[in-house]
Amino acid sequence: MDRKFKVIRGGLDSPLDSNKQFISAYITDTRLMGVTGLYIHWGIEAEDLSSDFHQFFYFDAEEYGFETYKSIVGNDIEEITVIESALLGGLGGQKVKITEKEACYLVQEYAKANVDLTLPLPKGKEEYNFILEKDITLAIKEKHELMKKMCDPIHSEFQVINYFLMRCFGRDYYAAKYLTNGRTPVEIYSDYPISTLCKNTIDISDEESNSYLCESLVESNGKYHIVISEISIDEFLVSSFKRRSDFKVSAAEAAMMLSRPEFITVYDLQTDNDEFIDNSLAEITTNAMMTIHENGRLFLAFNKNNSHVDKAVFRLNEDVYGMFYISDFGQMIIASYNVKGILALEMDLRKSPLKEYMDMTSKYEFKEPILYEFIQSDFDDFEDFLEFIRE
Known part of the structure; x- marks a missing residue:
């Protein structure tokens, strides 16, 4: 989605050199997933200017x-929403x-943390440097x-176990300790590199004894391991953590373990107005992220929360409930990992402004995900792609 953002120049004429009055701030309660989004709203007062300053921060x-920083001066709601959705929409x-x-x-x-990790700060330091200069201790x-x-409120043992192991394998020991008695x-797997x-x-x-055995598939730099741990829970806090066994698995074995069905519906689009298509999808995907590919655009529609963590079988990629792929050759392909999801996506499209400009041509159920293979292929048409892989 091509949006023009206001560029804030430095120098004495910049409103950011003026006094800033704090108005409000929020943090996403996603710390236990390892990433959080922060928003701060300031009021700016200058001799001939009164305005608002909106800052967005993305932390890992x-x-x-401190990975990403974005900002806007003024109160253009559409621009603010676009940045908020792009930066924070996928956090759930x-x-x-x-x-x-x-x-x-x-x-x-x-x-x-960036200093400790020898990472540069994001561009725009001149805009947030006044925050770094404040004398603050907690x-x-x-x-x-x-x-x-x-943090997402803990209300189940599955939830605390999955979050705890995520933080331990990510070497995020501060958050891991928060989940213990x-x-x-928490460092019993410190011989492993940072892993997902x-x-x-x-x-x-x-x-x-409220004890659980956990079989974890973890990945680091394309290498996979199965790790068996024993964890005891007391009042939604980890009270015991023991290492049982671990062994390597191949990428092919890991792919089989992560495999699941994919439901796909294909439409022919009767419009090539990208702005109209993107705006229509934005209306029905409040938590979405768009990525550009060689032959089209992919919209990942994320769940509104991280309830996928609260399961006996946790899969990291279950935070996505659906995908919309708009090819440059007039096709829209939607996909979900379950029947309920694909039916919901179809219903959303029938209620959208796109309904007058699309014809459903086919529906499929695959034993394993296939949409990404098509996106990365050289094929223009999904049906041609299917014919090729069936040969």
């Missing part, structure tokens, strides 16, 4: 620290109000209260 607690969390002190503390802490209790605001070791928890299967080991 594992490898990338709720917006939780925080104070000016808490917001500035977070910016400073993640900026320090007491231990204040840090805990802020962490509580940043304070006496449980792709899948986790939880089985009850001992009901009396």
Whole structure:
């Protein structure tokens, strides 16, 4: 989606050199997923100018620290919404109000993380440097209260186990400790590099001691391992964490473990007005992210929350409930991993402004995902692609 954002120039004539009055801030409660989004709204007062200044920050607690920064001067709601959706839409969390002190503390802490990780700060430092220069410290209790605001409320043992293992394998030990009784070791897999928890299967080991066996598929730099752990839970906190066994698996074996069905519906589009198509999809996908590919555009529609963590079998990629692929050759292909999802996507399209400009041509159920293969292929037409792979 091509949007023109206002460019804020530095120098004495910049409104950002003026006094800034804090108005509001929020953090997404997605800290236990390892990433969070921060928004701060300031009022700017200058001699001949009164305006608003909106800042967006994207933080990664594992490898990338203070990763992305965006801003807007003024109150163009459409532009603000576009940035908010692009930067924070895929996080799947709720917006939780925080104070000016808490917001500035977070910016400073993640900026320090960049120093520790030898990473450069995002472009636009001249705009957020005034935050870095503030003298801010939080007491231990204040840090805990802020962490509580940043975290999805825990209400099940599956949820705490999956979040805990995610944080341990990501070497995000601060968040891992937050999920324990304070006496449980969290670094028992420190010999592993930072890894992604792709899948986790939880089985009850001992009901009396509330103990669970976990089979985790983890990935780092394209290499996969199965790791077996035993975890005990007491009042939604980890009270025991033991390493049982681990072994390597091939990428092919990992792909089989992660495989699941994919439901696809294909439409012919009767319009090539990209702005109209993108705006129509924006109306029905409030939490979406668009990526550009060689032969089209892919919209990933994310769930509104991270409820996929609250399952006995957790899969990382279940935060996506559907995909819309708009090819440059007049096709729209929608996909979901279950029947309920694909029917919901079809219903959303029937209610959208696009309904007058699309004809359904085919529906498919595949034993494993295939849409990404088509997107990365040289084929223009999905039906031609299917004919080729069937040969």
